[in-house]
Amino acid sequence: MDKKFLKWVHRNSPTRHELAESRWLRPVRKYILASEYWRFTRRSVPRAIWAGTFIGIFLMIPGLQMIGATMMSIPLRANIPVAAAITWISNPFTTPFFLVAALEVGGMLGFPTDFAAFMDLxxxxxxxxxxxxxxxSAAAPSMIVGLFIIAFISAWVAYFLSLVGWRLWVARKWRQRPASDNIV
Structure with missing residues (x-):
């Protein structure tokens, strides 16, 4: 990623302690302050990617997606910032594709699909x-079931890809180390 963008994000993002002081987040303050939800580890990041992908595709309500992914991260012991960021997998550009695919998947499973009414709306x-x-209407079960199936499968694919990506990243870091550092 661009270093300027990362600096901008770091500069404009609230800290854990600033979030903990928010009156809206006071009920979950102990989780916000717990460092295990903010570490980047080989277990917490893939779990966060799973939670963010699942909620990002299934929920489809922009403000609630990040809250849902954050709440799902707590029992999964996943990285909260990663889970919240991954929810942006569904955005104004990708949402129509997810919704149409959900109607198609739901229709393939035998649920009634009122695709014309959806396109009109x-x-x-x-x-x-x-x-x-x-x-x-009668088309809602088709979309809900379709979104659930797409979200579930996509979340597991993203989870396993993140495990592989993490492993490749660590292997690359090991190869880049000088030979004298590899001696134990």
Whole structure:
């Protein structure tokens, strides 16, 4: 990544202690201050990637995704910042693809799919109330089941890819060490 971008993120991100002082986050303060949720380890990062991918695809509500991934990170003992960041896998560019794929997957499993109504709502930028009405229609189970299946499979694929990526990263670091450092 670009070093300027990383510096900007570091400079503008709140610290753990600033987050712990927030009155909204006071109920989970002990988890925010616990260092195990902020470390980058070979176990915490893949778990965070699993949680962030699953919640990011399944929940599809922008503000709640990061909260959901954070809450899921606590019992999984996953890295909270990584889980929250990975939820951005679903963003304004990818969300339509996930939703259409969810309708297709749900339709393949025998759930009724009202794809035309979905496209009409999507095309006319319908109000939240119209989307809620559509969710109570017969097509909602198709989308929910489809999103769950896509999220579950994607989360496990991302988890295993992160395990492999972590292993390759550590191996590269070992190879880059001078020969005198490898002697124990």
């Amino acid at each position: 999507f095309g006319e930028e319908a109000s939240v109330q119209r989307w809620i009405d559509w969710l109570y």
